[in-house]
Amino acid sequence: xxxxxxxxxxxxxxxxxxxxxxxxxxxxxxxxxxxxxxxxxxxxxxxxxxxxxxxxxxxxxxxxxxxxxxxxxxxxxxxxxxxxxxxxxxxxxxxxxxxxxxxxxxxxxxxxxxxxxxxxxxxxxxxxxxxxxxxxxxxxxxxxxxxxxxxxxxxxxxxxxxxxxxxxxxxxxxxxxxxxxxxxxxxxxxxxxxxxxxxxxxxxxxxxxxxxxxxxxxxxxxxxxxxxxxxxxxxxxxxxxxxxxxxxxxxxxxxxxxxxxxxxxxxxxxxxxxxxxxxxxxxxxxxxxxxxxxxxxxxxxxxxxxxxxxxxxxxxxxxxxxxxxxxxxxxxxxxxxxxxxxxxxxxxxxxxxxxxxxxxxxxxxxxxxxxxxxxxxxxxxxxxxxxxxxxxxxxxxxxxxxxxxxxxxxxxxxxxxxxxxxxxxxxxxxxxxxxxxxxxxxxxxxxxxxxxxxxxxxxxxxx
Amino acid sequence: xxxxxxxxxxxxxxxxxxxxxxxxxxxxxxxxxxxxxxxxxxxxxxxxxxxxxxxxxxxxxxxxxxxxxxxxxxxxxxxxxxxxxxxxxxxxxxxxxxxxxxxxxxxxxxxxxxxxxxxxxxxxxxxxxxxxxxxxxxxxxxxxxxxxxxxxxxxxxxxxxxxxxxxxxxxxxxxxxxxxxxxxxxxxxxxxxxxxxxxxxxxxxxxxxxxxxxxxxxxxxxxxxxxxxxxxxxxxxxxxxx
Numbered sequence: 001x002x003x004x005x006x007x008x009x010x011x012x013x014x015x016x017x018x019x020x021x022x023x024x025x026x027x028x029x030x031x032x033x034x035x036x037x038x039x040x041x042x043x044x045x046x047x048x049x050x051x052x053x054x055x056x057x058x059x060x061x062x063x064x065x066x067x068x069x070x071x072x073x074x075x076x077x078x079x080x081x082x083x084x085x086x087x088x089x090x091x092x093x094x095x096x097x098x099x100x101x102x103x104x105x106x107x108x109x110x111x112x113x114x115x116x117x118x119x120x121x122x123x124x125x126x127x128x129x130x131x132x133x134x135x136x137x138x139x140x141x142x143x144x145x146x147x148x149x150x151x152x153x154x155x156x157x158x159x160x161x162x163x164x165x166x167x168x169x170x171x172x173x174x175x176x177x178x179x180x181x182x183x184x185x186x187x188x189x190x191x192x193x194x195x196x197x198x199x200x201x202x203x204x205x206x207x208x209x210x211x212x213x214x215x216x217x218x219x220x221x222x223x224x225x226x227x228x229x230x231x232x233x234x235x236x237x238x239x240x241x242x243x244x245x246x247x248x249x250x251x252x253x254x255x256x257x258x259x260x261x262x263x264x265x266x267x268x269x270x271x272x273x274x275x276x277x278x279x280x281x282x283x284x285x286x287x288x289x290x291x292x293x294x295x296x297x298x299x300x301x302x303x304x305x306x307x308x309x310x311x312x313x314x315x316x317x318x319x320x321x322x323x324x325x326x327x328x329x330x331x332x333x334x335x336x337x338x339x340x341x342x343x344x345x346x347x348x349x350x351x352x353x354x355x356x357x358x359x360x361x362x363x364x365x366x367x368x369x370x371x372x373x374x375x376x377x378x379x380x381x382x383x384x385x386x387x388x389x390x391x392x393x394x395x396x397x398x399x400x401x402x403x404x405x406x407x408x409x410x411x412x413x414x415x416x417x418x419x420x421x422x423x424x425x426x427x428x429x430x431x432x433x434x435x436x437x438x439x440x441x442x443x444x445x446x447x448x449x450x451x452x453x454x455x456x457x458x459x460x461x462x463x
Numbered sequence: 464x465x466x467x468x469x470x471x472x473x474x475x476x477x478x479x480x481x482x483x484x485x486x487x488x489x490x491x492x493x494x495x496x497x498x499x500x501x502x503x504x505x506x507x508x509x510x511x512x513x514x515x516x517x518x519x520x521x522x523x524x525x526x527x528x529x530x531x532x533x534x535x536x537x538x539x540x541x542x543x544x545x546x547x548x549x550x551x552x553x554x555x556x557x558x559x560x561x562x563x564x565x566x567x568x569x570x571x572x573x574x575x576x577x578x579x580x581x582x583x584x585x586x587x588x589x590x591x592x593x594x595x596x597x598x599x600x601x602x603x604x605x606x607x608x609x610x611x612x613x614x615x616x617x618x619x620x621x622x623x624x625x626x627x628x629x630x631x632x633x634x635x636x637x638x639x640x641x642x643x644x645x646x647x648x649x650x651x652x653x654x655x656x657x658x659x660x661x662x663x664x665x666x667x668x669x670x671x672x673x674x675x676x677x678x679x680x681x682x683x684x685x686x687x688x689x690x691x692x693x694x695x696x697x698x699x700x701x702x703x704x705x
């Protein structure tokens with residue numbers, strides 16, 4: 001027994017319980033801070049106890065959903081999974097999550113961890129946990145006021161990856177040229193995944209696709225197919241750098257409305273096999289494929305992966321459905337231009353005609369700069385007939401963005417901040433009707449609080 | 464009537480939503496029945512004198528700013544300088560603004576040469592100046608935006624600032640100036656993007672372009688209710704967060 005670690009875990013769990021009793025939310029930052037004050041090596045010590053090791057999941061978009069899918073698959077395979085479910089993905093949150101799932105003697109109650117790490121926290125998390133597998137999803141432009149420019153994040157990731165222990169495997173989305181370049185030196189222990197499918201290719205790169213220039217020589221990539229932002233099958237005409245061969249690929253993708261998606265998996269040494277996931281949108285194909293590839297790298301059999309994906313439920317605010325006053329609300333978190341583009345693509349390609357409420361906040365966790373709304377392509381929404389309501393602290397900015405996207409002002413209304421915006425929106429829906437709510441991160445938290453006060457949905461940290 | 468909007472380095476210098484400025488210029492032309500064409504001019508693509516009516520130049524990552532600075536050392540930069548001298552309206556934000564001064568001096572390495580249109584220069588700073596900004600401009604009234612820069616721009620004796628910061632850092636965090644004005648060119652650090660929430664700036668650029676191409680033209684007023692609502696909410700955020 002390590003008395004210091006034991007004390008650190010005790011302090012963490014006690015403070016987490018206290019915060020919850022006081023009704024101060026999920027409470028992971030303070031317990032995590034206290035844990036590392038008592039024992040700065042707590043995260044490292046706890047993660048080293050796990051016999052099947054740690055998987056660290058990182059990327060701008062899809063971390064929470066992918067980590068959740070992978071954890072569900074691992075549970076199907078009989079593992080006891082330690083997981084930072086509440087989306088607490090900074091070092092403190094991760095520390096608190098593991099401490100929460102440890103005994104007061106400082107023993108972790110589990111044999112494998114699936115940890116999602118924030119982009120900025122990723123280098124530290126990797127250093128402290130010496131992961132068995134690093135799962136890299138994508139790098140998009142996001143919250144420039146917080147993370148800095150994409151190049152800055154990519155450089156920090158590159159250094160962290162080069163310092164990985166030799167035993168660590170890297171599972172990487174090869175459709176992202178930045179990630180393929182960053183992991184180029186790790187070719188021996190890299191498992192590359194991507195889409196082997198032409199049907200979902202975009203006509204042109206979206207405006208927000210800003211990693212479309214070769215990191216090695218500065219030449220613009222040419223794309224055989226671009227699937228999502230700058231993700232695709234690319235090649236640099238300057239130096240010949242191109243998408244590496246795919247080890248695990250998705251093909252024959254089927255997106256069925258907002259209900260489910262399916263695709264065929266090809267992996268080394270296996271007959272192609274099909275998976276079905278109760279989520280929608282091409283971005284969730286990427287998330288599911290990432291989980292499949294990581295599970296494959298961990299040696300999980302296809303039938304267990306398939307069962308895990310089928311059992312996956314939407315994470316907090318990710319295509320989450322709630323019922324309120326006889327209306328059905330579908331909540332989809334939006335964080336950055338690429339995420340918003342993909343939600344717009346999902347809604348318009350499913351021909352959704354229901355009213356939409358977009359909630360924009362500009363607190364620290366959302367990014368204080370709302371300029372990003374103008375990097376997203378909202379023009380397709382203007383082509384549909386659906387009425388759009390905006391709200392949140394910066395709801396007026398969203399309305400203005402939609403006006404310049406060509407949405408007629410009579411289909412546009414600014415509802416103000418939560419919780420009033422929720423009540424006003426729900427009153428606009430007919431009984432039995434579905435409405436879609438697209439909140440930024442802190443707006444999602446406020447929305448969830450408003451729903452909880454109205455007797456709907458449980459608090460997220462109990463998920 | 465028809466105007467051609469030239470988006471300088473739109474493919475590479477396009478972060479922080481600055482393309483909203485291009486959308487604002489184009490839409491505010493279209494809503495008035497003025498045809499607006501947007502062309503992107505990238506590295507290595509020549510600028511034909513007299514072809515474009517309004518220039519827009521946004522910010523980019525360091526690498527892209529270096530490529531643009533190099534691209535303008537020659538006839539292309541000379542053409543752009545002449546256009547500005549002859550009264551072509553131009554809006555440059557952040558990285559583009561910096562390259563319209565004499566130079567940008569990074570922490571390490573040689574200074575990046577600028578066009579020297581503005582009597583101004585920029586030194587790399589150690590602190591990043593981030594936040595909502597409110598500027599008082601004699602010419603344009605209250606302007607609101609979001610700044611995010613570590614470069615510190617200093618104005619020479621002949622330079623006229625766009626305005627004075629009421630809230631925020633401005634050009635350099637010291638002298639309360641923000642942006643620079645010269646003929647019909649405007650350079651500043653205001654992201655947001657600046658034109659949709661400050662439509663008087665957009666209309667100034669459109670008016671100047673029309674005047675140059677078609678002579679005296681009266682600009683039809685537009686309903687800017689939503690613009691004003693968004694402007695005030697941004698000002699309120701600036702007041703609350705500083």
